[in-house]
Amino acid sequence: MVVGEISQQxxxxxxxxxxxxxxxxxxxxxxxxxVTLIEQADLGGVCLxxxxxxxxIFTHAATKRSETKHLQDLGIGNGDDAFYVxxxxxxxxxxxxxxxxxxxxxxxENQIEVISGKATFLGVDRIGVENGHQFDIFEFEQVIIAxxxxxxxxxxxxxxxxxxxxxxxxxxxxxxxxxxxxNGQDYIALEVASSFAALGSKVTILFDDKxxxxxxxxxxxxxxxxxxxxxxxxxxxxxISTNETESEIAITFTNKNVEETITxxxxxxxxxxxxxxxxxxxxxIGIVQSDEGFIQxxxxxxxxxxxxxxxxxxxxxxxxxxxAIKQGKAAVEAIAGRKPEVDLxxxxxxxxxxxxxxSVGLTEQNARNFxxxxxxxxFPLAGNGYASITGKKDGFIKVIADSTTEIISGIHMIGEGxxxxxxxxxxxxxxAAKEEDVKxxxxxxxxxxxxxxxxxxxxxxxxxxxxxxxKKTLLKV
Amino acid sequence: xxxxxxxDIGEGMTEGEIIHYLVKVGDSxxxxxxxxxxxxxKMIAELTSPCSGIxxxxxxxxxxxxxxxxxxxxxxxxxxxxxxxxxxPERNQNVKKQDFQSNEQVKKxxxxxxxxxxxxxxxxxxxxxxxxxxxxxxxxxxSGKVTEEDVYRFLKGQKTEKESVKIVPQVTSTKETxxxxxxxxxxxxxxxxxxxxxxxxxxxxxxxxxxxxxLFKMREDxxxxxESIGVSAFxxxxxxxSLKDFPIFNAELDxxxxxxxxxxxxxxxxxxxTESGLIVPVLHDADKKSIKDIHKEVKGLTxxxxxxxxxxxxMQNSTFTVSxxxxxxxxxxxxxxxxxxTALIAFHxxxxxxxxxxHDEIVIGHIMTLSMAFDHRVADGATAVAFTNRFxxxxxxxxxxxxxxx
Numbered sequence: 040m041v042v043g044e045i046s047q048q049x050x051x052x053x054x055x056x057x058x059x060x061x062x063x064x065x066x067x068x069x070x071x072x073x074v075t076l077i078e079q080a081d082l083g084g085v086c087l088x089x090x091x092x093x094x095x096i097f098t099h100a101a102t103k104r105s106e107t108k109h110l111q112d113l114g115i116g117n118g119d120d121a122f123y124v125x126x127x128x129x130x131x132x133x134x135x136x137x138x139x140x141x142x143x144x145x146x147x148e149n150q151i152e153v154i155s156g157k158a159t160f161l162g163v164d165r166i167g168v169e170n171g172h173q174f175d176i177f178e179f180e181q182v183i184i185a186x187x188x189x190x191x192x193x194x195x196x197x198x199x200x201x202x203x204x205x206x207x208x209x210x211x212x213x214x215x216x217x218x219x220x221x222n223g224q225d226y227i228a229l230e231v232a233s234s235f236a237a238l239g240s241k242v243t244i245l246f247d248d249k250x251x252x253x254x255x256x257x258x259x260x261x262x263x264x265x266x267x268x269x270x271x272x273x274x275x276x277x278x279i280s281t282n283e284t285e286s287e288i289a290i291t292f293t294n295k296n297v298e299e300t301i302t303x304x305x306x307x308x309x310x311x312x313x314x315x316x317x318x319x320x321x322x323x324i325g326i327v328q329s330d331e332g333f334i335q336x337x338x339x340x341x342x343x344x345x346x347x348x349x350x351x352x353x354x355x356x357x358x359x360x361x362x363a364i365k366q367g368k369a370a371v372e373a374i375a376g377r378k379p380e381v382d383l384x385x386x387x388x389x390x391x392x393x394x395x396x397x398s399v400g401l402t403e404q405n406a407r408n409f410x411x412x413x414x415x416x417x418f419p420l421a422g423n424g425y426a427s428i429t430g431k432k433d434g435f436i437k438v439i440a441d442s443t444t445e446i447i448s449g450i451h452m453i454g455e456g457x458x459x460x461x462x463x464x465x466x467x468x469x470x471a472a473k474e475e476d477v478k479x480x481x482x483x484x485x486x487x488x489x490x491x492x493x494x495x496x497x498x499x500x501x502x503x504x505x506x507x508x509x510k511k512t513l514l515k516v
Numbered sequence: 517x518x519x520x521x522x523x524d525i526g527e528g529m530t531e532g533e534i535i536h537y538l539v540k541v542g543d544s545x546x547x548x549x550x551x552x553x554x555x556x557x558k559m560i561a562e563l564t565s566p567c568s569g570i571x572x573x574x575x576x577x578x579x580x581x582x583x584x585x586x587x588x589x590x591x592x593x594x595x596x597x598x599x600x601x602x603x604x605p606e607r608n609q610n611v612k613k614q615d616f617q618s619n620e621q622v623k624k625x626x627x628x629x630x631x632x633x634x635x636x637x638x639x640x641x642x643x644x645x646x647x648x649x650x651x652x653x654x655x656x657x658x659s660g661k662v663t664e665e666d667v668y669r670f671l672k673g674q675k676t677e678k679e680s681v682k683i684v685p686q687v688t689s690t691k692e693t694x695x696x697x698x699x700x701x702x703x704x705x706x707x708x709x710x711x712x713x714x715x716x717x718x719x720x721x722x723x724x725x726x727x728x729x730x731l732f733k734m735r736e737d738x739x740x741x742x743e744s745i746g747v748s749a750f751x752x753x754x755x756x757x758s759l760k761d762f763p764i765f766n767a768e769l770d771x772x773x774x775x776x777x778x779x780x781x782x783x784x785x786x787x788x789x790t791e792s793g794l795i796v797p798v799l800h801d802a803d804k805k806s807i808k809d810i811h812k813e814v815k816g817l818t819x820x821x822x823x824x825x826x827x828x829x830x831m832q833n834s835t836f837t838v839s840x841x842x843x844x845x846x847x848x849x850x851x852x853x854x855x856x857x858t859a860l861i862a863f864h865x866x867x868x869x870x871x872x873x874x875h876d877e878i879v880i881g882h883i884m885t886l887s888m889a890f891d892h893r894v895a896d897g898a899t900a901v902a903f904t905n906r907f908x909x910x911x912x913x914x915x916x917x918x919x920x921x922x
Binding site: 327329335336337338342343355356378380382384401405406409411441443444445446448469470471473 | 616617618619620630631632633634635636637640641644645658659660661
């Protein structure tokens with residue numbers, strides 16, 4: 040490797056072509072900036088190539104397979120639910136390739152310079168980009184670090200054999216695990232457990248004691264549905280060790296302080312994520328980082344060095360593509376002299392389980408912990424006409440509102456249509472909507488969105504499709 | 517640098533007059549230390565320091581009247597985190613930001629409360645682009661939700677302040693010009709309230725006499741035993757007992773919803789004369805208080821009213837108002853009701869008069885006159901007379917008050 044003497048001038052450089060990085064690049068181009076995007080692997084990043092997109096191919100397949108029985112009820116097919124994982128992997132590759140080509144062409148159309156290689160900071164105003172034997176130096180006016188994060192084994196569990204799968208590996212698996220043990224409480228663990236159970240695995244899930252991701256009521260319903268689908272659930276689990284042999288893997292853990300060992304064919308764990316900062320050499324130039332190495336940024340995504348910005352997983356906070364995309368646009372807008380703002384208060388937490396889950400705003404427990412005067416209503420989808428038609432009667436919509444101001448402070452749903460309806464939920468919360476704002480509009484009939492209307496009507500005991508006696512008990516919740 | 521702004525101290529005030537600064541530039545101040553006295557249309561209030569630090573600049577001079585939201589003082593906080601905004605990307609990149617504070621750090625410090633901005637995204641955008649902190653904008657909606665209109669109004673307020681030019685009145689020396697009293701503050705507020713009341717309520721006033729002789733005797737007996745209680749405490753007690761028997765006078769006419777609200781609270785307004793004008797402090801829950809407590813509380817309220825030191829809540833929610841003009845003189849009046857209440861009673865001077873007693877003898881009696889104004893939409897004359905009769909009987913035979921003790 041030869042360090043070149045001549046450095047090239049660039050305006051805005053973005054390191055990392057994941058959803059945050061490429062969104063920032065395109066928004067930059069739209070605002071008239073000259074943008075250079077550096078990516079060491081594939082455009083689209085973890086999200087497109089290893090994370091969000093592949094996982095949703097699996098959850099989608101799982102959902103479709105779980106509908107076999109219902110399709111038969113409708114007179115479609117003969118109930119054959121044979122599943123060929125290789126075909127799914129081919130389908131996955133095709134979808135990913137298509138989406139990636141889309142991103143590449145968008146970058147091209149927006150005249151974004153895409154450079155392949157690994158970036159390293161040489162100073163506060165220049166980076167080196169290494170690609171095989173080639174090494175180029177670029178001087179920049181601003182740079183945005185969007186290098187993302189990598190899943191890691193949790194501290195304490197060091198050995199990682201072939202039967203242990205992390206989130207970037209599980210969706211590349213070529214056989215459906217006969218018995219998959221899942222550890223974690225977050226949406227990824229829930230999606231893996233739910234999907235592989237529907238695709239034919241025997242599934243055991245070990246919930247840790249790290250607190251709840253969702254409203255208590257949703258955890259309860261999910262538990263019930265998991266049990267119905269023969270998924271074995273252990274709560275309050277603390278992992279002790281794993282022991283991998285040629286044919287199986289044994290997991291030892293404490294469950295409510297009792298030590299237990301179970302064996303399965305594969306072990307999935309969400310693990311922890313570490314920011315991809317090491318190769319960048321940012322410590323040398325003195326960018327402020329958290330104890331775990333995440334880059335610290337202010338409201339404009341600016342780091343402690345004014346010319347350097349950072350967005351997405353590499354910064355502190357939740358590890359979500361939506362966060363990265365929002366921050367990416369905001370950083371570029373700040374650089375272009377605009378006044379962006381990122382507020383993650385109503386970041387929806389989404390799990391593509393069967394049925395899917397969405398959570399936005401305060402949970403009932405949180406609201407009560409904050410000492411708020413709230414009223415709560417839960418509308419079961421069993422009372423929704425469209426749920427009956429589609430055979431998706433599990434789940435409910437729960438609404439939490441301030442009982443004085445009637446402003447809605449949280450909406451939670453487990454049930455069919457939750458992902459699409461989450462858009463309405465976040466809009467209501469961002470608009471600081473009051474109960475009447477939901478009750479006034481007209482809703483498609485029959486449709487799942489009527490469930491939201493009834494959940495809000497239920498706040499004052501006026502849901503049409505809940506019997507009066509039941510209404511009372513629901514209001515007491 | 518922290519700005520201390522004139523904020524709404526209560527009752528929806530919109531402006532205030534800077535009376536007097538309690539600190540000067542260079543002074544070191546601690547948190548909650550009073551900084552400045554402000555006169556609103558109802559009271560004088562003190563604004564306190566939000567932090568400990570040093571007074572850097574006094575922006576508005578004493579004597580000026582300014583709008584809510586105006587910055588009055590700059591304070592440099594002791595452990596201040598500077599948050600100056602960078603406008604252009606700096607070319608001098610070797611300089612590290614000294615004031616760097618990450619988003620997460622800010623967030624973590626406020627994790628015990630649900631920090632939610634009650635405004636739609638577009639409203640937030642307007643505020644952001646005009647460098648307005650949404651927390652400074654007063655919401656019209658009682659829920660605290662800030663709307664676009666609120667932000668635009670705030671913006672307009674800022675602008676008119678900047679643009680307003682003081683007009684110096686032209687003085688011509690050849691003509692005698694009348695002296696001017698500014699028509700503002702408490703004077704203006706009184707004018708508004710009185711006009712509203714008199715143009716809304718069909719007033720009827722009736723007069724009566726009350727023989728105070730027995731009450732005076734009882735007071736003297738009490739005094740001899742070491743308890744000194746003012747006459748007004750007895751009058752208020754008797755009044756509250758009478759109001760309970762005639763709840764129609766402790767009421768409010770709600771014309772919009774076509775109903776009369778009989779109030780369950782007995783909050784007695786006490787019309788008080790102060791240097792700056794009429795002020796009505798409120799004795800809350802008079803029905804739940806002993807004569808002794810009433811005496812003490814009335815004294816305190818009156819003193820604070822005269823000193824201009826009433827708290828906003830001490831001037832709110834009265835259900836019936838009393839105007840005790842006796843100490844000043846007079847034998848009758850046609851008082852104006854404290855809108856939206858239903859009635860008001862004025863007590864006049866007690867004078868020695870020849871009266872005929874039960875034995876048809878002429879003796880000296882202590883006679884007080886009263887004027888009772890009431891809303892003829894809500895009550896009729898006969899009821900009002902029955903009400904004052906009940907009141908008079910309690911005062912004339914004060915031992916009856918004992919029967920009403922809780």
